[in-house]
Amino acid sequence: MRLGFGGTMGGLGSGEWSRYNAKTTVESSSVLAMKIFRGCIVRGYIGQITWTRGNGNKSSIGYRVNWNETGPIMTLFYRWADKEDIEIPVRLQSTPMQFTGVRWWFTCPLIVDGVPCNRRVGNLYRPGVSRYFGCRHCHRLTYQSCQQAHSVERWQDRLLSRKFAGQKNASGGDK
């Protein structure tokens, strides 16, 4: 199995995927739910999300929204395992809502065995040992029981704060 990104991210070493081939549960993962970005899918938006993990430590990721010729891109950036700066461009998609406005979705950015996933998903996951966010399918997350699935939702509700700098990206472009 080979896991990586198109575009700017380059590929992952082939050992990376197999390292977490063992089933990973969402309890040990980071979850990004599109619903927490409501109202923030605006060109030039820069923000940060901070949450408390089960062990009491805080985690945070930064994000930036830009548009290119294919539509909006949300770039996620964070420090992985305290040693590597990660930057993931995630394409966003929208579907019309029943009455007004649109619903936003992530496009899974992972490429597995050379095949871009491109699934339209409401949540992105990052298993504890993985560098990258991707859909549940790509990360092969498994729910051990229905009850644990619900605990994931509670975990998301523990998101502590959303700090939005609301800065305009002067360049306006996608880097």
Ligand SMILES: [Zn+2]
């Ligand atoms: Zn995927």
